[in-house]
Amino acid sequence: MATYAIISLGGKQYRVREGERLLVDRLTTDEGKTFQPDVLFTGGDGEGNLSPRIAVTAKVLGHVRGDKIRIGKRRPKSGYRRQTGFRAALSQIEIQSIGASSKRAATSQPAEKVEAMEAVAAQPPRGYADFTVAEINEKSKRWKLEQLEAALEFERANANRKGAIAALESAIAAKQEKEG
Numbered sequence: 562m563a564t565y566a567i568i569s570l571g572g573k574q575y576r577v578r579e580g581e582r583l584l585v586d587r588l589t590t591d592e593g594k595t596f597q598p599d600v601l602f603t604g605g606d607g608e609g610n611l612s613p614r615i616a617v618t619a620k621v622l623g624h625v626r627g628d629k630i631r632i633g634k635r636r637p638k639s640g641y642r643r644q645t646g647f648r649a650a651l652s653q654i655e656i657q658s659i660g661a662s663s664k665r666a667a668t669s670q671p672a673e674k675v676e677a678m679e680a681v682a683a684q685p686p687r688g689y690a691d692f693t694v695a696e697i698n699e700k701s702k703r704w705k706l707e708q709l710e711a712a713l714e715f716e717r718a719n720a721n722r723k724g725a726i727a728a729l730e731s732a733i734a735a736k737q738e739k740e741g
Contacts, residue, residue, distance in 0.1 A: 564605030566617050566659050568598040577617070577656045587650035588621060595620045595657065603659070615660040622653045685712035694724035701732040706740070709733045 565578050571586035590596045595618055603613040627649035634643040686708055692700070701709060713729040716722060 563603035563610070563613070563615055563660050565603070566600050566613070566615070567602040567604075568617055568619075569601055570598050574601065577619075577659075579656055579659055582622065582653060582655045584625070584627075584651045584653055586652070587624060588652040588654070590621045590652075592621055592623050617659050618657045619654045620657050622655055625651050625653060627651050684708070685715045689715065690719070692725075694722055694728065697725045698728040701728055702735075704732070706733065706736045709736065 565576060567574055567576050569575075570588070573586070575583060575585065577583065588596070597616050597618055600613050600615060600617050603610045603615050630647045632645050632647065635641065686700070686704060689697075689712055697712070701712070704712070709729055709732050713726065713733065716725050716729060
């Protein structure tokens with residue numbers, strides 16, 4: 562049975578598993594619709610298949626824009642300066658099934674796996690230890706409540722910076738007020 566597949570979308574190849582979400586170049590498929598990408602390879606359990614007859618079903622979760630990239634040109638001594646930017650048009654997809662297996666099999670996960678996924682979700686944002694207090698104050702407005710609580714716990718256990726703790730506590734209070 563195939564546990565992973567390599568699919569081709571927009572001239573790029575992606576290694577995917579069931580239930581996995583990824584960002585790809587913008588697709589023409591509407592949000593909420595499913596589609597079947599080209600399957601190049603399937604594998605799992607030590608076996609590989611270069612000519613698969615297995616269908617992979619994916620669902621478009623939404624269309625988003627990537628981070629802004631700033632591009633600057635400059636020539637010395639002449640006063641020439643130009644600045645432009647770029648944001649990639651992306652689609653977020655979720656792999657629903659590979660082959661005959663369905664999503665129902667993926668939803669019945671063992672309790673340990675669910676707890677491990679919840680523990681991963683309750684971690685401070687990536688690179689948090691390197692953030693300055695000003696960056697924490699600015700970026701904490703966009704974090705989820707679980708990330709804010711995990712960052713506050715990390716801050717109290719390790720760095721114990723007063724400004725960061727105050728910023729996180731105010732962000733948590735604002736999130737709770739907004740939700741409740």
